[in-house]
Amino acid sequence: MKKWIGALLAALCMVTLLPVQAAAVELPLTSRAALLMEKTTGQILFAQNEHEKLEPASVTKIMTLLLTMDAIDSGALAYDDVVTVSANAAGMGGSQVWLAEGEQITVEELLKCVCVSSGNDAAVALAEKVAGVTELFVEQMNNRARGLGMDDTHFVNPTGLTAEGHVTSAHDIALMSRELLTKHPDIRSFTTIWTDSIRNGTFDLANTNKLIRRYDGATGLKTGYTASAGYCISATAEREGMELIAVVMKGETADKRNADAKALLNYGFSAYALVSAAPEEPLPALPVTMGEVDTVALTLPPDALTAVVEKAQAAALERRIDLPESLPAPVRQGQQVGTLTLCSGDTELMTVPILAAEDAAGRSWGRMFTDLLKMAVFAG
Known part of the structure; x- marks a missing residue:
C-alpha cells in the first residue's frame, strides 16, 4: 500500500497543466489588491498586486475557522462542546456578539457568530477552546499558514484587529480560503446563513457578507474592515460545478469592495469552465x-x-x-x-x-x- x-504521489507530480494566464484582461477594479482562483485546481485566473502584504482585518478569521474545523475533524472538538467565555474573549472590541464573561455557549453557535456576524469575542472564545490560550492558537495559525505556502503572511491575533506586523496578501487569503472549502465543505452551512439567532432566539445575527443574498451561487466566505485595512473580502460562489474564490483587499468602501468581488466572479464564470x-x-x-x-x-x-x-x-x-x-x-x-x-x-x-x-x-x-x-x- x-x-x-x-x-x-509521484504520478500526480507528472501532471502537466497548461497554466491559465492570470490578469490576461483588464478589470475595472478600484481596490488595491485582488485575486481570482478556481477552487478545485487552485489555478489563478486573475491577479493584481496579489503578493503585496496588507492588513486583512476580519478576513483573518478564515484561518481561525480552519483551525477550529481541523480540531472538529480530528475529534479534539465537537460542535456540541460547551465553551465558557473568558474575560479575555468577552473584552474584545470591534464587531462582536456581546459575549459575557462566564457565559456558556456551544462551539456550533460560536462558529455561527464568527461566520455570520464576524464576532471578535466569538473568534477568541474558539481560539481559547482549541489551544487553551490565544498565544498558542496564533502560533498554530502561523504554522498552518507556513504549511500552506502562505509566504506573505504573519498573524498576531485570531480576529484581525489592527496589530503591528499582522499582514497577509490576496494570494495567501485565497490559499487558506481554498483549504477551508476543500477540507471542510461543511463550513458552507455557516457561511451561507443570511440571518439567524443565538441564545435561544434572543439575539439576532445578520451576515456581514451581503453577496450571500445578492450574488447568484454565493457560498461565503468572509468580510473584513478596519480603518487601516480598508474593506476586504474573500467572496466565494459556485455555478455549474465550478467554485471560484475572489479576494479583494483595501477597498475604498463596502460597496466598491463588493463590486470588485462581483466583477472578479462574473469574469471567472463567463470566461472559464471546469472540465474533466x-x-x-x-x-x-x-x-x-x-x-x-x-x-x-x-x-x-x-x-x-x-x-x-x-x-x-x-x-x-x-x-x-x-x-x-x-x-x-x-x-x-x-x-x-x-x-x-x-x-x-x-x-x-x-x-x-x-x-x-x-x-x-x-x-x-x-x-x-x-x-x-x-x-x-x-x-x-
Missing part, C-alpha cells in the same frame, strides 16, 4: 510480455483529472491516449505506462499519466519451462 501511495480529462470509455487492459499474467489493468490519478479551460476551448475538447502495444514484465502498481492528453484543436491543455492499476510479476523459470514444454508438445 505504501508503495502504491508513493507511486501515485477522464475518457468516456474505460481504459483498455494492456498486454504484458513475459509475465505471470497476460494483461494489466490501467488507471488514472483520481485527483488530477480536472482542468480549468477557456469556455471557447471547452466546446471542442479531445482526449488523446498514448500507450505502448505491450509492457514487459515486471510491472509495478502505480508505474506510469502512458499518457492521456486533453486537447482543444492543436492546443494541449493537460497531460495526465496513465498508471498500472496492479502488479504484474515477471514469469518464473518454472513457468517458462512449462511453457517451453507445451510448445514442444504441440509442435511435435
